[in-house]
Amino acid sequence: MKVAEPGVYAVRFARAETTRSNMYLRYRSYREEDGPMFCDFYFWVLVHPEGIILFDTGFDDRYPVSIQLGFEDGLAALGLTTADVDQVVVSHLHSDHTGNIPRLTGARFLVPEQEWRFWTSPMGRRGLFAGEMLEGYLGDLATVEREGRLQTTGPGTRIAAGVRTMSAAGHTAGSQILIVDSPHGSIALASDAAHFREELDLDRPFSIASNVADMYTSFDMLRELERQGTTVIPGHESTIADAYPRVSGDGGVPAVVRTLDLTGIKRTTEED
Numbered sequence: 317m318k319v320a321e322p323g324v325y326a327v328r329f330a331r332a333e334t335t336r337s338n339m340y341l342r343y344r345s346y347r348e349e350d351g352p353m354f355c356d357f358y359f360w361v362l363v364h365p366e367g368i369i370l371f372d373t374g375f376d377d378r379y380p381v382s383i384q385l386g387f388e389d390g391l392a393a394l395g396l397t398t399a400d401v402d403q404v405v406v407s408h409l410h411s412d413h414t415g416n417i418p419r420l421t422g423a424r425f426l427v428p429e430q431e432w433r434f435w436t437s438p439m440g441r442r443g444l445f446a447g448e449m450l451e452g453y454l455g456d457l458a459t460v461e462r463e464g465r466l467q468t469t470g471p472g473t474r475i476a477a478g479v480r481t482m483s484a485a486g487h488t489a490g491s492q493i494l495i496v497d498s499p500h501g502s503i504a505l506a507s508d509a510a511h512f513r514e515e516l517d518l519d520r521p522f523s524i525a526s527n528v529a530d531m532y533t534s535f536d537m538l539r540e541l542e543r544q545g546t547t548v549i550p551g552h553e554s555t556i557a558d559a560y561p562r563v564s565g566d567g568g569v570p571a572v573v574r575t576l577d578l579t580g581i582k583r584t585t586e587e588d
């Protein structure tokens with residue numbers, strides 16, 4: 317298999333049809349009619365000169381939404397197998413972002429320290445939190461930790477040349493986003509710091525929150541990144557698959573698109 321050109325790829329593998337009142341916190345506060353909306357599911361693949369980096373791993377068949385593009389098939393569309401994955405940056409520990417981990421037996425996992433502490437504490441097992449983190453999924457990460465493949469990240473951990481994390485709490489206790497700079501532009505993969513473009517544009521917190529004030533602060537941070545010229549890509553936005561050049565998929569939910577060209581990035585082991 318020929319590996320795809322260097323780039324940041326979005327792999328859309330599932331879609332849920334839902335409602336606005338389901339997606340936004342205390343939707344009734346806005347005094348608007350309810351309506352339908354899509355919540356799409358992605359994982360992200362960086363074909364980078366320093367290796368193959370995943371940002372989140374989607375969900376697997378333990379999760380109650382049907383999968384329209386299998387994890388291995390999504391990777392295969394980029395000429396990759398699970399064995400090729402070097403690093404996995406985890407945005408947060410909700411189950412729709414942390415599936416398929418047992419399939420990645422050779423990868424190093426980078427989890428925000430604050431997030432890891434939260435979910436492994438008794439608070440992480442309280443009803444409303446635990447409902448978003450299926451039991452087995454946390455066990456998968458515990459296995460990775462026992463095998464010495466889990467490392468924690470801080471507010472601005474360097475992942476590779478031009479790639480770094482940034483803290484964006486609020487949706488969960490320790491969520492992080494991924495910033496990718498290349499000679500062709502800069503993007504911020506927001507994951508659930510902003511699920512939808514509209515969430516940012518209307519300044520409306522998502523229905524699942526650990527701290528609403530932190531969530532608003534994370535919105536401000538994303539807008540500041542935009543002011544500086546970074547393109548913010550919300551993590552569950554259905555329009556992404558149509559906004560960028562498509563590598564595979566023709567019109568339906570399964571889609572792999574290239575959101576940023578990474579050619580010209582130099583391999584480096586130094587801080588940048």
Ligand SMILES: [Zn+2]
Nearest residue numbers: 408410487508
């Ligand atoms: Zn989430």
